[in-house]
Amino acid sequence: MPKEKRELKDLSIDPAVLDILSLAKQKNYETVWDRLERQSPHCKFGSSGLCCRNCVMGPCRITEKTPKGVCGADAATIVARNLIRALAAGAAAHSDHGRAVAVLFNEVAQGKNKDYQIADEAKLKSIAEKFHIHTSQDITSIAKEVARVALEDFGKQDEKALNFLEAYAPQKRKETWQKVEEALFSQTGKKMGILPRNIDREITECMHRTHMGVDNQALSLLVQGVRTALADGWGGSLIATELQDVLFGTPDKKVIKANLGVLKEDQVNIIVHGHEPILSEQVVAAAMSPEMQEKAKEVGAQGINVAGICCTANEVLMRLGVPVAGNMIHQELAIMTGVVEAMVVDVQCIFPSLGPLAKCFHTKFISTSDRAAFPEAVHIQFDEHHAREVAQKIVETAIEAFKERDPQKVHIPQEVEEAVVGFSVEEIIKILGGSPKPLVDAILAGKIKGVVGIVGCNNPKIKHDAFHISLTKELIKKDILVIGTGCWAIAAAKAGFMKLDAQALAGEGLKEVCKALDIPPVLHMGSCVDCSRMLVLAAALADYLKVDISDLPLVGSAPEWTTEKAVSIGTYFVASGVPVHLWPMPPIGGSEEVVGILTEGVKDLLGGYFFIEEDPVKTASRMERIIMEKRKAF
Numbered sequence: 001m002p003k004e005k006r007e008l009k010d011l012s013i014d015p016a017v018l019d020i021l022s023l024a025k026q027k028n029y030e031t032v033w034d035r036l037e038r039q040s041p042h043c044k045f046g047s048s049g050l051c052c053r054n055c056v057m058g059p060c061r062i063t064e065k066t067p068k069g070v071c072g073a074d075a076a077t078i079v080a081r082n083l084i085r086a087l088a089a090g091a092a093a094h095s096d097h098g099r100a101v102a103v104l105f106n107e108v109a110q111g112k113n114k115d116y117q118i119a120d121e122a123k124l125k126s127i128a129e130k131f132h133i134h135t136s137q138d139i140t141s142i143a144k145e146v147a148r149v150a151l152e153d154f155g156k157q158d159e160k161a162l163n164f165l166e167a168y169a170p171q172k173r174k175e176t177w178q179k180v181e182e183a184l185f186s187q188t189g190k191k192m193g194i195l196p197r198n199i200d201r202e203i204t205e206c207m208h209r210t211h212m213g214v215d216n217q218a219l220s221l222l223v224q225g226v227r228t229a230l231a232d233g234w235g236g237s238l239i240a241t242e243l244q245d246v247l248f249g250t251p252d253k254k255v256i257k258a259n260l261g262v263l264k265e266d267q268v269n270i271i272v273h274g275h276e277p278i279l280s281e282q283v284v285a286a287a288m289s290p291e292m293q294e295k296a297k298e299v300g301a302q303g304i305n306v307a308g309i310c311c312t313a314n315e316v317l318m319r320l321g322v323p324v325a326g327n328m329i330h331q332e333l334a335i336m337t338g339v340v341e342a343m344v345v346d347v348q349c350i351f352p353s354l355g356p357l358a359k360c361f362h363t364k365f366i367s368t369s370d371r372a373a374f375p376e377a378v379h380i381q382f383d384e385h386h387a388r389e390v391a392q393k394i395v396e397t398a399i400e401a402f403k404e405r406d407p408q409k410v411h412i413p414q415e416v417e418e419a420v421v422g423f424s425v426e427e428i429i430k431i432l433g434g435s436p437k438p439l440v441d442a443i444l445a446g447k448i449k450g451v452v453g454i455v456g457c458n459n460p461k462i463k464h465d466a467f468h469i470s471l472t473k474e475l476i477k478k479d480i481l482v483i484g485t486g487c488w489a490i491a492a493a494k495a496g497f498m499k500l501d502a503q504a505l506a507g508e509g510l511k512e513v514c515k516a517l518d519i520p521p522v523l524h525m526g527s528c529v530d531c532s533r534m535l536v537l538a539a540a541l542a543d544y545l546k547v548d549i550s551d552l553p554l555v556g557s558a559p560e561w562t563t564e565k566a567v568s569i570g571t572y573f574v575a576s577g578v579p580v581h582l583w584p585m586p587p588i589g590g591s592e593e594v595v596g597i598l599t600e601g602v603k604d605l606l607g608g609y610f611f612i613e614e615d616p617v618k619t620a621s622r623m624e625r626i627i628m629e630k631r632k633a634f
């Protein structure tokens, strides 16, 4: 966090953001940056991971003079415990999302829910094949069996690895995990499991082990963190992605529009924000219905415009081509345009500041999930069994609000970019002509040096989108293909990096490949749970070459990360064999031992590791070095 007061232009590279920020200043609307300034400087114990509140003999803070907490826990234990608690929360968020999808999918399969259907039978069959489920049966029987293996991963009590991990992870990687478990046992004499057995169980075990007086060794704690992260990446998140594709369709290539300029002055604007397409798909469908469009005309609007924010945006843009109003940082700014009739939210990354902010406008801030409540929100309880009805009610509430819009407050930034999106693994393979071979050949020939996956959030401590965009730009210049998800993907879309024109920004080799395939050099692979798509792609390449993921010229990054989910994502990439860059520094600086394990120690065990770098250009160079090193071994 910079010490001096930052000027407006230092807060974001997005002109739409700066436009609304000057408006906010003029009108005295409070933003995330204002609150950050008031919270700064942040507590050093918290930022280095050295504050423990896990029992009430504490809270304890570790310093040179007081190197032990009241119970005797040292810095390494406290830092590791805090880290895996954060990781467990992140894995829980993704996996609870995955569970909701699995439960719904099961009900659809059982014929108990008619508001949703199986939209993609081909995908369902391809999933079934991975589990050796007979695909010659009728669709509902296949669906029932797939639902069973998915739900089992949340509840089975045996010691075997997750069904989904067994079915999806590449052979060599599974062998690596097995070997690591054996090596850890023979080196330490203590059993340390890496292979996750049950998604909920690993999260619970993180909570158990971090309770006062249970697990008090950094390595042991971090290995459980790795197991929990794997339960997310190859479990909860993967189940979310796969079954959402079955219920809503597997994404394919399409052109969308991005940034606040997608909001329309003459229409009812509804923003869907949060994470779960179970809700947003229904809101989009209801808004598009002729009946609702007609109602909108009755209040004087030209129609209804739905736009997304955060990962909900990514879900509906990938599948339905719905425009995206912005990433995480845009959530308050969107309301400040004065044209948002309703902001409809479910779970995750939704600022509780939105309720009070919406009160300054005609905007209805609508919460819908039984898991999430917000101050000053209008709660319209979502229920999968009455999904259409509830979605209609939400849209009607937005239409009503249109009448209250104050023209004096309307201020829509003009910025809008086009982006080619929709790169599911299935779509990528289709574009490649049915097999990963052309991509592998391009990599072997050096036209594409390697692939970097960028994920994650925005963080007001960092100039908004700046790291995302400079890093992306540097990488494609170096003939490195960039893929990714989450708020990075929205940043790239807004900055024009996902247009076909962006091929011009790529190095000669990458440009040639992208031209031949008619794709941008930067690929949108979806929402945060869709980071699992990147794992599946890596697995496809590894299995095709009969190598481990750690042998591939792949690097990951979360350059503006914020959430606990990002801790889990970063860790499952590392655990899957991918070196992962992070900025800002995670709260582990208080323990050299923990830093050592995560940046060095894991390398020999898992092949992946974390590295921290503040400068985008240096990050890109370091990634290139890692990739060139890996290429040598090819």
Ligand code: CUV
Binding pocket: 275, 310, 311, 327, 328, 348, 349, 455, 456, 457, 458, 485, 486, 487, 488, 527, 528, 529, 562, 563, 565, 566
């Ligand atoms: Ni789930 S986790 S800010 S929306 S990417 Fe966006 Fe992505 Fe981070 Fe949240």
Ligand code: SF4
Binding pocket: 052, 053, 054, 055, 056, 057, 058, 059, 060, 068, 069, 070, 071, 072, 073, 078, 211, 212, 213
């Ligand atoms: Fe302090 Fe130990 Fe309790 Fe943590 S668990 S608050 S270090 S006494």
